[in-house]
Amino acid sequence: MTGPVVLTAADAVARIPDQATVAVTGSGGGVLEPDVLLAALEERFLHRGRPAGLTVLHAFGLGDRDRRGTNALAHERLTRRVIGGHWTWSPRMVELAARNAIEAYVWPSGAISLLLREIGARRPGLITRTGLHTFVDPRQSGGRANRAAPEELVGLVELDGREYLHYRPMRVDVGLIRGTEVDPLGNLGCAEEPAVLDLLAVAQAARAGGGTVLAQVKRMRPDPLPPADVVVPAALVDAVVVAPGQWQTYASEYDPTLCAPRPAGAAAAGPADRTDPVRAAIARRAALEVCPGAVLNVGFGVSAQVVDVLAEQGRLHEVTLAIEQGLFNGVPESGTLFGVAHGPTARLASTTQFELFAMGLLDVCCLGMAQLDATGSVNVSRFGDRIIGPGGFIDISQHARKAVFCGTFTAKGLHADGRLRIVREGAVRKLVPRVEEITYSGPFALSEHREAVYITERAVFRLTPAGVALVEVADGVSVERDILPHMGFVPILRDVQPMPPAVFRAEVR
Numbered sequence: 042m043t044g045p046v047v048l049t050a051a052d053a054v055a056r057i058p059d060q061a062t063v064a065v066t067g068s069g070g071g072v073l074e075p076d077v078l079l080a081a082l083e084e085r086f087l088h089r090g091r092p093a094g095l096t097v098l099h100a101f102g103l104g105d106r107d108r109r110g111t112n113a114l115a116h117e118r119l120t121r122r123v124i125g126g127h128w129t130w131s132p133r134m135v136e137l138a139a140r141n142a143i144e145a146y147v148w149p150s151g152a153i154s155l156l157l158r159e160i161g162a163r164r165p166g167l168i169t170r171t172g173l174h175t176f177v178d179p180r181q182s183g184g185r186a187n188r189a190a191p192e193e194l195v196g197l198v199e200l201d202g203r204e205y206l207h208y209r210p211m212r213v214d215v216g217l218i219r220g221t222e223v224d225p226l227g228n229l230g231c232a233e234e235p236a237v238l239d240l241l242a243v244a245q246a247a248r249a250g251g252g253t254v255l256a257q258v259k260r261m262r263p264d265p266l267p268p269a270d271v272v273v274p275a276a277l278v279d280a281v282v283v284a285p286g287q288w289q290t291y292a293s294e295y296d297p298t299l300c301a302p303r304p305a306g307a308a309a310a311g312p313a314d315r316t317d318p319v320r321a322a323i324a325r326r327a328a329l330e331v332c333p334g335a336v337l338n339v340g341f342g343v344s345a346q347v348v349d350v351l352a353e354q355g356r357l358h359e360v361t362l363a364i365e366q367g368l369f370n371g372v373p374e375s376g377t378l379f380g381v382a383h384g385p386t387a388r389l390a391s392t393t394q395f396e397l398f399a400m401g402l403l404d405v406c407c408l409g410m411a412q413l414d415a416t417g418s419v420n421v422s423r424f425g426d427r428i429i430g431p432g433g434f435i436d437i438s439q440h441a442r443k444a445v446f447c448g449t450f451t452a453k454g455l456h457a458d459g460r461l462r463i464v465r466e467g468a469v470r471k472l473v474p475r476v477e478e479i480t481y482s483g484p485f486a487l488s489e490h491r492e493a494v495y496i497t498e499r500a501v502f503r504l505t506p507a508g509v510a511l512v513e514v515a516d517g518v519s520v521e522r523d524i525l526p527h528m529g530f531v532p533i534l535r536d537v538q539p540m541p542p543a544v545f546r547a548e549v550r
Contacts, residue, residue, distance in 0.1 A: 045227035045281045050081035053255045053282050057082065060094045060121075061214035061252075064157060064243045067110065068101035068366055069130050070378035071291035073231075073238050075219040075257040076109055077284040083113040094121040098213065100153040100239055100391070101366070101380065101432065102127030105291055117142050124194070126150030127432035130377075138187050139426040145186035146194060147428060148177055148208065150365065151395030151436030154239040156208045158392050161245025167208040168198065171399065171436055174482035176422065178206065181479065186428050216247030216254040219287075220272060222262040227275030229256055230266045233289055235299040235381035236366040237272050238391045244277040253279045259287040290378055303371060303384025318545070319498040322515075323447050324350045325544040326496050327407050330445045333359040338398075338437050340408035344447040345375040347407045363402060365433035367391045395436050403441035408434060410448035412476040413495055415530035417483020417504040419446055420476035431480050438481045443492040446481075450497040451527055473529040483509070500524055501540060508533050513540040 057063065067074035085091065097111065097120055104110025106129075114120050115133030122144040128135050138145035149172055156167040172195070177184040183195045196207040218240050220229040231237050244254045256278050288294045324346035331337055331351065337360045339345050351357040352372075362370050364380060367389040371382030389397075412420040419438075422431045438444045451471060483504050486493050493504035501513035510533035514520060525531065 043227075044225050045223050045275065045278060047261075048280045048282055050077050050257075050282045050284070051085065053280050054078060054082040054085050056253055056255070056280070057092045057095075057215050059092045061092060062096040062098060062211060063215045063217060064098040064213045064246055065103065065111070065217045066219065066238050066240050066243045067099065067103040068236065068238055068380045069103070069127070070374075070381070071105070071109065071288060072235050072366070072378070072381055073219050073240065074103050074110060075217045075255075077287065078217050078255060078257050078282060079110065079113040083116070083119075086116060086119045090118070093118050095119060096122040096124070096211075098124045098153065098157070100126045100150040100157075102130040102430065104130030105377070106130055106132055109291070122146070122190070124148060124153065125430060126153050127430040128428045129430070135428050138428055141187050141189040144190040144192075145428060146184050146190055147186045147422065147430045148172070148184050148195070149431050149435040150391075150433045151398065152177070152206075152208050154242055154392045155395055156210070157213070157239055157242040157246040160210050160213060161242055161249045163249050164210070166210040168200070168205045169208070169399065170203075170205055171439055172206045173204060173439075174485035175431075175435055175480055176478045177435070186423070212250040212252070213243075213246040214250065214252040216243040216252065217257075218243050218254060218273065219257045221258060222260050222266075223256065223258045223278070223281050224262040224264065224266045226265055227278050227281070228266050228271040229258065229273040229275075229278060230262070230270045231272045232270065233259070233295055233300060235289065236368060236391070237388060238366060241273055241277075241390060242392050244273050248277050255280050255282065257282045257284055257287065259284060290381070292378055296383075298383040299381050299385075301384065302386055319449055320346060322498045322544050323449070323496055326501065326540060327445050327447050328354070328356075329541065329544070330443065330494055330496075331356075331360060331405055331407070335404040336361045336363055336402055338363050338365070338403050338406040338408075338441065339373065340406070340434065340437075341375070341379055341432075342409045342447075343449075344407040344409055344445075345373065345379070347447075348373055363394065363397070365391060365394055365398070365437060367394045395433070398436055398440050401440060401442070403437065405443045405445060406437045406441040407445045407447055408438055410446035410495060411471060413446070413448075413472050413502070413509070414474060414476045415509055415532075417486065417493055417495075417509050418476050418479045419481040419483075419495075420478045422480040423478040425477075434480055439485075439489075441491070443494065444481065444486070446493065446495045448497060450499050450524075470527060470529055472527070502532060505533065510535065511537055513538050515540045515545070516542060
């Protein structure tokens with residue numbers, strides 16, 4: 042048994058050939074991102090024009106909306122095709138896709154992570170119900186996000202009378218991964234990483250096809266790692282790049298609270314945001330949909346505030362939080378560090394977490410809502426030529442027993458006072474005749490006997506077999522003046538109740 046092969050970043054990326062398929066681990070905010078390798082790859086291309094024609098595969102979004110993450114790979118000729126779960130953090134790549142300068146494919150994060158695992162086991166792709174009746178379904182766009190993406194990579198199959206999607210396998214030539222340290226045997230550990238994501242699956246997928254695994258670490262460890270601390274065994278690592286300046290996230294070099302349980306007596310979360318009465322009301326109403334004992338997932342934006350509300354109400358201990366990046370409990374971050382948590386109680390691979398979601402782990406999820414239509418379908422993944430991507434949205438919403446979608450009634454300019462008097466209406470309608478892209482299918486949810494609730498600051502809707510029903514209206518809001526004229530469809534109007542007045546007060550319990 043020999044020790045690890047240690048290379049400079051420049052020498053490591055020189056091993057990446059033209060036309061290679063490169064799988065990259067990492068998540069937003071620099072979490073587990075092999076940033077030094079990505080920067081070296083960009084520098085090599087800019088100076089030598091090589092490698093060229095890469096296919097880039099990533100489950101979660103990587104980047105800072107500027108230069109880091111997959112932004113470093115957003116160059117014509119360097120990248121030919123991208124298969125990504127979330128694109129927001131890489132506007133440069135989004136711009137290339139909008140110009141059809143690359144082939145753009147958008148899949149659920151869980152489907153990508155689990156496909157990597159299947160490729161790593163040399164199985165014939167991923168067969169799953171995740172993505173059925175959404176834009177990933179080949180009866181819609183098949184996950185092809187622009188005209189430059191001609192190849193059908195997702196198929197529809199039937200097994201024992203049930204439909205499934207078949208995410209087809211591909212050869213992975215290079216895996217770019219990251220950890221905290223490598224030991225003298227070449228084993229990779231992640232003691233200071235907030236998440237391990239699909240780290241092992243990326244390495245497996247590359248090695249299964251005879252490819253190369255390049256690992257970035259902060260340091261060399263002088264003694265062997267304890268066996269339980271090895272995340273990627275030495276047998277799967279071809280070369281190591283040591284980056285002493287590696288930060289844990291974009292925000293800090295090292296925050297120990299992201300890697301350890303919360304100390305006894307520590308605050309469960311910060312106070313709920315009261316600066317925006319609209320968002321606060323939505324979060325408080327959504328929190329009422331969470332029952333004691335529930336396993337809960339929260340998404341980005343206003344839905345993330347549900348955790349703060351539960352903590353403020355002294356209810357957070359009553360639920361189990363599960364984040365798609367593989368974490369349980371703790372206090373989830375939002376914004377650029379979405380996907381990590383302070384004081385988590387468990388850290389699993391994201392591949393395992395997505396399997397648990399598909400198993401039916403989640404009782405309820407609170408997610409964002411950019412568009413809602415008359416069928417109860419939701420869009421969060423695309424607006425015109427602007428690719429957002431679903432991230433874990435599809436993996437989560439399709440398998441949770443109840444999906445709670447949170448968003449303002451209109452967008453761009455909506456302003457209301459503390460009593461929810463509409464001072465100025467938003468310029469963009471979010472309740473539309475037909476969503477631009479189906480990220481969540483209302484009809485499919487009904488066929489699977491799943492519940493859906495849609496919460497805005499002025500009204501609450503529920504999905505019923507007859508369609509979307511208006512079930513609650515805020516006090517002082519007129520259905521005829523403040524709701525129906527600003528919708529692209531007419532909801533079912535029957536037995537409409539007032540929204541609980543307490544959701545408009547900070548002291549709601």
